[in-house]
Structures are given as C-alpha cells and as structure tokens.
Amino acid sequence: xxxxxxxxxxxxxxxxxxxxxxxxxxxxxxxxxxxxxxxxxxxxxxxxxxxxxxxxxxxxxxxxxxxxxx
Amino acid sequence: xxxxxxxxxxxxxxxxxxxxxxxxxxxxxxxxxxxxxxxxxxxxxxxxxxxxxxxxxxxxxxxxxxxxxxxxxxxxxxxxxxxxxxxxxxxxxxxxxxxxxxxxxxxxxxxxxxxxxxxxxxxxxxxxxxxxxxxxxxxxxxxxxxxxxxxxxxxxxxxxxxxxxxxxxxxxxxxxxxxxxxxxxxxxxxxxxxxxxxxxxxxxxxxxxxxxxxxxxxxxxxxxxxxxxxxxxxxxxxxxxxxxxxxxxxxxxxxxxxxxxxxxxxxxxxxxxxxxxxxxxxxxxxxxxxxxxxxxxxxxxxxxxxxxxxxxxxxxxxxxxxxxxxxxxxxxxxxxxxxxxxxxxxxxxxxxxxxxxxxxxxxxxxxxxxxxxxxxxxxxxxxxxxxxxxxxxxxxxxxxxxxxxxxxxxxxxxxxxxxxxxxxxxxxxxxxxxx
Amino acid sequence: xxxxxxxxxxxxxxxxxxxxxxxxxxxxxxxxxxxxxxxxxxxxxxxxxxxxxxxxxxxxxxxxxxxxxxxxxxxxxxxxxxxxxxxxxxxxxxxxxxxxxxxxxxxxxxxxxxxxxxxxxxxxxxxxxxxxxxxxxxxxxxxxxxxxxxxxxxxxxxxxxxxxxxxxxxxxxxxxxxxxxxxxxxxxxxxxxxxxxxxxxxxxxxxxxxxxxxxxxxxxxxxxxxxxxxxxxxxxxxxxxxxxxxxxxxxxxxxxxxxxxxxxxxxxxxxxxxxxxxxxxxx
Numbered sequence: 163x164x165x166x167x168x169x170x171x172x173x174x175x176x177x178x179x180x181x182x183x184x185x186x187x188x189x190x191x192x193x194x195x196x197x198x199x200x201x202x203x204x205x206x207x208x209x210x211x212x213x214x215x216x217x218x219x220x221x222x223x224x225x226x227x228x229x230x231x232x
Numbered sequence: 233x234x235x236x237x238x239x240x241x242x243x244x245x246x247x248x249x250x251x252x253x254x255x256x257x258x259x260x261x262x263x264x265x266x267x268x269x270x271x272x273x274x275x276x277x278x279x280x281x282x283x284x285x286x287x288x289x290x291x292x293x294x295x296x297x298x299x300x301x302x303x304x305x306x307x308x309x310x311x312x313x314x315x316x317x318x319x320x321x322x323x324x325x326x327x328x329x330x331x332x333x334x335x336x337x338x339x340x341x342x343x344x345x346x347x348x349x350x351x352x353x354x355x356x357x358x359x360x361x362x363x364x365x366x367x368x369x370x371x372x373x374x375x376x377x378x379x380x381x382x383x384x385x386x387x388x389x390x391x392x393x394x395x396x397x398x399x400x401x402x403x404x405x406x407x408x409x410x411x412x413x414x415x416x417x418x419x420x421x422x423x424x425x426x427x428x429x430x431x432x433x434x435x436x437x438x439x440x441x442x443x444x445x446x447x448x449x450x451x452x453x454x455x456x457x458x459x460x461x462x463x464x465x466x467x468x469x470x471x472x473x474x475x476x477x478x479x480x481x482x483x484x485x486x487x488x489x490x491x492x493x494x495x496x497x498x499x500x501x502x503x504x505x506x507x508x509x510x511x512x513x514x515x516x517x518x519x520x521x522x523x524x525x526x527x528x529x530x531x532x533x534x535x536x537x538x539x540x541x542x543x544x545x546x547x548x549x550x551x552x553x554x555x556x557x558x559x560x561x562x563x564x565x566x567x568x569x570x571x572x573x574x575x576x577x578x579x580x581x582x583x584x585x586x587x588x589x590x591x592x593x594x595x596x597x598x599x600x601x602x603x604x605x606x607x608x609x610x611x612x613x614x615x616x617x618x619x620x621x622x623x624x625x626x627x628x629x630x631x632x633x634x635x636x637x638x639x640x641x642x643x644x645x646x647x648x649x650x651x652x653x654x655x656x657x658x659x660x661x662x663x664x665x666x667x
Numbered sequence: 668x669x670x671x672x673x674x675x676x677x678x679x680x681x682x683x684x685x686x687x688x689x690x691x692x693x694x695x696x697x698x699x700x701x702x703x704x705x706x707x708x709x710x711x712x713x714x715x716x717x718x719x720x721x722x723x724x725x726x727x728x729x730x731x732x733x734x735x736x737x738x739x740x741x742x743x744x745x746x747x748x749x750x751x752x753x754x755x756x757x758x759x760x761x762x763x764x765x766x767x768x769x770x771x772x773x774x775x776x777x778x779x780x781x782x783x784x785x786x787x788x789x790x791x792x793x794x795x796x797x798x799x800x801x802x803x804x805x806x807x808x809x810x811x812x813x814x815x816x817x818x819x820x821x822x823x824x825x826x827x828x829x830x831x832x833x834x835x836x837x838x839x840x841x842x843x844x845x846x847x848x849x850x851x852x853x854x855x856x857x858x859x860x861x862x863x864x865x866x867x868x869x870x871x872x873x874x875x876x877x878x879x880x881x882x883x884x885x886x887x888x889x890x891x892x893x894x895x896x897x898x899x900x901x902x903x904x905x906x907x908x909x910x911x912x913x914x915x916x917x918x919x920x921x922x923x924x925x926x927x928x929x930x931x932x933x934x935x936x937x938x939x940x941x942x943x944x945x946x947x948x949x950x
Contacts, residue, residue, distance in 0.1 A: 181454070204662075232476070260864075
C-alpha cells in the first residue's frame, strides 16, 4: 500500500513536469494578486469567523482554532 | 565644497552640459520597505442583537536578505451578545442558571433560548519564520498563543516545501500541534449532568484541556502562464475536552415534545425545566481535501476553491468559494465574493432528549453540529495610493439556514421555531503600508 | 566594458524590443571603442600616445574632458583622470603588497590635472602622462543609451544596466517601480538591499575584492590623486540614486574619496544613498 502510494506520488510528479512555464513567462504569476497567499489577514479573519460558526475548519492551511468559540 | 547645495548644482550643470537635457526628470527612488504592515478592523454583527464582535488585527512582515521572512500577527477581539444555548423554545417562559452558577436568565415563551451572558476579550499572537534551506527547499516554523478569560491556546507548527520542475511544482508537508486549556466560568460541567439551582456547583469540574495534531500535505502547481492550482490534504486529530461548556439540551416529553418542567428548591432561583449539559466524544478525527485555482483573464483575476471535509463524528461538509478581482482604473479594484457551505449533522446531534428513554453516550443540540447550509455574499473594494499603500473595505452578508430532520422532532415541536436562521453582517476595513 | 550589460524591456513587440536592445548595445560598443584606454583605435589611446603634443578633440570627447575637469575641481584634486598610471604601482588584490613611497613619488610626477593644458578643443598632456576615462565612461554610456532608446521607443518601460550602472526612465507598466538589488559585498549573487527605482540613475562604487591591507588598515581601490595613496577606511560599497547615472556615479566617487566621512558628505549632498559599511575596518 505504501509502495503503491509512493508510486502514485512519483507518477503525479512526472505528470507535473510536463506542465508549467519557463522562468521568463512568470510575468502574470508574479503579480501580487496572483499569489496564493495574497490576503493573509482576510483569510485569517474568514477562518476565525467560520471556525466559530460551522463544524469545519482549515483546509487551506492548518486547522485554525486556538479559540474557545467552538 | 563648503556649500553642498553648490555641489549639487555644479554637478547638475556639468551633467547637463555633458548629456544635454536628456534626463527624464527628477529621480524617484527609494529603498524597499523593511517592514510591511497589513492591518484590519472588523465588525461582525448578528441579527436580533445576538453576537457582536469587534476585532483589530495587525500583521507585520519583515523581509531579510536571502529570502528570509518574519511574520507577526496580533489580534484583539471583543465579543458581546447572546448565543443560542441549545435548549428548545417552549410555550412557557423558561429560566436557566447562568454558566457562572450565580444567577439566572430567562427566555420569553415561544422564543429560542439565548444565553446573553457572553462577554469575552481575546488576544492572539502568532509568529512565524520562513527561510530557504538548500536551493530548492523552504522551511517555515511558527508559534501561536492566544488567551481569553476562559481559554488559553498554545500552538507550534513546522513545514517544509520543495520545488520541482523549474519551480512550477511545489510539494509541502507540515505538522502543527496545539495544547488548549479550558477554564470555563463556573467550572466545566460534567457531561450530561443536569443544570442545577443557583449556588449548587456539585456538577462542575475545575478545568480541562484538549490537544490538536494537524498534518498538512500540499501541492502547488503552475498550470499555465496565468493559472495556478493548489491542492491540500489535511488530517486533524483532536482529543481531550471537546465540549462547549455552555451548551445544553432540553429534556422533553416523548409524546408532546414539551420541555419537562422542574421547580427550583424553595428560596433559591434555578432552572424551570430539565436541561442537561452536552456531551461530545473526547476525540475527533477530520480529513479534508482542499483545492483552489487562481486564473488571470488579462487584468481581472478569478479565484475559486472547493473543500470537502469529513470526520468521525459523522459530519461531512462541502464548501465552495469564488471571488473575482476586477480592476477599476489604474489603482483600484472591486472584488465580488460568494461562498456556499453545507454540512450534514453529527451522529450525536439531538435537538432534544426524551425523558425516560435511554440516555445516549453523546448528545449535543449545538446548531453548529446540526445540518445546515450557509451563504456568504460580499464585495470588497481596494485602492492603491500614490505612495504604494493600499486601503480596502469589505462588506459581507452571511446567512445560515438550518434544517432538522422530521424524525428528530416530537409532538408540539413541529409547530415551533426549531432552528432560528442566523444572519450576520461583516464589515471590514483594511490598510496596508510599508515602513 | 568588461562587465555584463543588460536591457530589461517590459511588454514590447519583439521587433521593437530587438531594436531597443540593439540601440543600447550599439551605444555601449561605440563609447567603449572610443574611450577605452585598452583600444588602440580610440580617442583616449590617441591622446595618451601623443603625450607632449597638442591633440584636437571632437565635440563629445571635449565635453567629457570638460566634465572630468569639473569633477577634479569639485573633489579639490582627489579625482583626476590622469591618476590611472598609479595602478602600475598599486595592486588591489586583497593582499598587503604596498609600493614604496619612492615608487609612488616617481609615478606622481606624471599625475595632476594642473600639468595638463586644456583649451577646448585642444588638449596637451605632459610627456609620460596618461588619461583614463574609466571612472565616468560607463555612467555616461548608460545615460546616453537611455536617451537614445527614449528617442526610438518613447514611453516604453525598460531598465538599462551596464555593469551595475542602471537607468530607468519610466516605472513599470503597472506603475510599480523597478526593483534593483544591491549585491552583498561578502556574497556575490545575493542582494543586501532592494532599491525601488521609478525614474533616474543608480550607480554603485566599491568592490569587496579590490582592496589592500596596510598596517592593519584597509585601503580601497579608489586612489586619492593628490597623494597617490588609496582612500583609507572607505565602505565596501556606496550606491547613489540621482537624476542621471552620471550624477549618481560622480557622487559615489566623490563620497568614496571622503573615506570614513563619506556618509556625512552624502547626507549633505541631499542625494539618496545606501552604504555597505566595512565591518572589518579597524578604527
């Protein structure tokens, strides 16, 4: 099972090797709003609100929490 | 060179003689800000005078040479208002002992009982350090601390990322551990014990704790010149005291569905019905799968994400979110935001408990463990100043719509409001600047 | 120019980008050919090989000589285009080899702008003298290249970098400044600081590997033409931003000549500057 998942991971990485861009094609990706962590404060506030109102948390990053609100 | 203005003027004149009038204009240069700040002021208000929250957050980031980064986040939070206790509405007014065990509060007939004794101030501090480790590796470690009058959290995390494929692929793995101490007002109630009269603390323990272990595996992949994808799998294992110490369940008649009445001891105030404190399992394992995509259509940027979560409490949830950042003019943008969330109920979710029936091992009437869906619609507006700073404002509306399956309702309960919808407005103002 | 030159062009059609790069390169090659002392077909070689005889200079060369003369006045003789011959006596390899005072005195007989007859456009060096425009040629070239590029592609956002002498005439397309790293003295290839350049010139003087240690003190590769000795206790590097790269380069040179007092000089000049101090410098 372990070997199988390792194999799957290797295959996935192989697959990834065929997509992507060259370093000089990163103009759009380099824009600040294209960063996956462009708005960390917004994300933290959302995580905190939804953590205290819903049964799910985290996913994007670590599970949030650290709050007696749930 | 006694006169330095003279020096600059002489130099400018000599340069002009050499180059002709070829300079484009006065120089505009400056150093990269050493510190960048991201601040936000948040106002959260639920309808019907329920929870209100005002919070302030300051995030500070300091970049050092060689891509090393220090991140600090400080949050102060003030919460006031009432929240649903878990007890069901009744045709009679209901009286409850407050969590402190020193007073009572009442709910009028026909209304969902709300515990209005909530008032909390919370401070949270997070610090993290990120730096490259060898050529393709990045390591990050963080510490978190937060304190409330009844709760203390201490956490640590570490993660390692490796780039592949011309840095188009990043694989990461992280581990987080936290240890939380819960010291509820009036003590932590014994699960499924009955709410007692004022002054009787025999069912309260002093304090308790829980710990949470999180494992996060991530893959970030550049799909094209303007598309990037992230997929995360996370596993979270909580154990210890996982109850909400302030949540109760009504004990009802198996035929009418009405709350069983009770009379407080003579001369003391106390609950007028039978209410039991909730009991949740002392462990919970959650798995979640999260995917997000960012795609630039020229200047506008679309963000979409989906999360599936499942846990061993029987809760499954789906969350979808889209945001479209649309530039307006050179320096501003608007960003409509839409989020949809739905969850199934926990196996031990019971709107009420039936008198005389066998008591389940675990039971909670906390609406957050019930079945509901929720929608958030919002709009953000941001503007970059000529100095390179940004201010932004966000307004959101959040609404939960709960549903309780009919086989969990009894008798008169069908006629009453069982699951009050939660409506909230979220207003946020932010300012980003550098020093 | 014995250093890498690059042009960063933002969002221009390929044909135009090619034209911009060729224009900048042509400018660099032309200035190098004309003013390098290593080129036997250039003006500097012609002047040096005719020391003792009057030489008639063209407009551009005369303007550069005028500029150099102004610099000599401004630095009270510290900067001097005739001081290049002192490099025969001094080797800056990080070691501690120091010429004897007698050797220096001998070379100094051929150093000094005051020995030069300059009546534009006629220049006459004393026999044995040589000039070297290395201290100003590169900055002049990059300013000139930027002006030429502006002529053929007005408004196109690009950054021209001739071996660390940098000019930008426009911000980036999104209105943001260009981000230029200042190389760490101790570690080639890493930036100690990032300078945001929206418009203007940026020049850096200094090199961690070109110095000499003598009696426990560090002598930079900048030679004070008045005494024939290198400047003592100058910082690792000085970077200045100014309206043009020529002004920026001049200010870094003048500041270097001030040694330990460079910072107060730069502060008084009103220019934007960044100094990489020399931690090993014993006081």
